[in-house]
């Protein structure tokens with residue numbers, strides 16, 4: 196229910212009543228879906244994709260590659276996913292788009308696109324919505340400039356940015372200042388067409404979907420825990436990709452089961468990539484009754500089930516900085532779980548949260564304060580002092596700031612609790628999990 200009398204429209208989330216029980220599948224993994232669409236567009240020939248997430252972010256990638264000349268024929272399936280074909284531009288390269296490419300809210304589309312257009316003789320202006328236009332882009336511009344790419348303006352910090360491609364890119368050995376899969380991927384994708392071996396070294400491991408998927412498109416990669424290489428120039432050839440469920444979406448269902456007494460839920464067909472299920476490890480350390488079970492691979496990506504049972508007593512824990520990349524998108528919902536735990540939970544070195552789809556660090560602290568939970572930052576560390584007796588007051592209005600992961604986090608307060616809450620701009624969940632509330636409702640027994 197929305198109310199337009201207020202400056203920001205909001206949605207009232209009523210308590211869902213009974214416990215959450217049974218099996219659920221979550222939509223396709225967002226990171227893998229972006230890569231499947233983008234890599235297929237770069238490749239020679241026709242790729243077959245299935246299980247692709249149908250969300251606003253992935254649609255931004257689809258629109259982007261269409262504007263660059265790929266042919267996309269992905270159709271909505273009865274289960275809500277997209278499947279079909281993408282015919283890439285291959286050796287011919289992308290065509291000069293007629294207009295700037297609007298990536299909407301999608302940081303992954305914008306940042307990966309910079310690396311994709313870099314090795315070609317075109318000038319592409321990349322822009323996005325108000326949130327994306329505030330996010331830092333220098334991290335991508337800096338290594339690509341070392342490879343020989345020019346930009347307009349010359350040293351841009353934020354979108355809109357025009358990438359002036361260069362067919363004679365230099366391979367680089369790049370010591371990345373941060374653990375970022377978007378940065379790593381942009382450099383590796385440019386490196387596919389550079390002459391020689393491009394290497395990205397990271398201070399901590401970031402998600403490795405690019406290294407796992409590029410060989411499926413005929414581009415060999417080597418990958419250690421913190422180092423990835425690609426040797427160019429390589430020929431990208433079409434492939435088939437089956438996208439497993441998104442662990443970042445599964446984390447919200449898992450948290451719902453942990454917070455609602457009597458719940459027991461199994462999430463089917465979800466990616467179990469170790470770089471993505473840090474939230475399972477974290478919840479285990481909090482004493483949660485949660486476990487994953489391996490069920491095979493899609494390409495090189497492991498998948499399986501995650502089973503979660505309501506756990507009455509949770510305890511705070513510390514998440515060290517080298518594990519933060521493996522939980523980066525789950526910190527809002529983990530902070531909500533931590534708010535119900537006994538003791539203090541510390542997320543170390545999470546300054547990056549300030550430049551996600553919103554300033555998540557501030558939003559988490561403010562949202563938990565509404566619940567009467569003490570949360571604070573010290574330097575770049577986030578502290579949450581849990582309260583197992585937490586009582587949610589009537590009439591709370593949580594700000595989502597148009598950030599999908601915040602909207603879903605605060606919706607859980609209403610859905611799993613005893614009093615309704617309001618969440619502003621809740622429709623932003625369409626960025627990653629359009630059917631979030633419907634899937635949760637389907638589990639109410």
Ligand code: S3P
Nearest residue numbers: 226303374375376377378523524
């Ligand atoms: C992503 C990488 C992460 C993550 C984002 C998706 C990706 O960002 O937060 O939601 O698909 O590569 P960073 O690379 O900026 O850490």
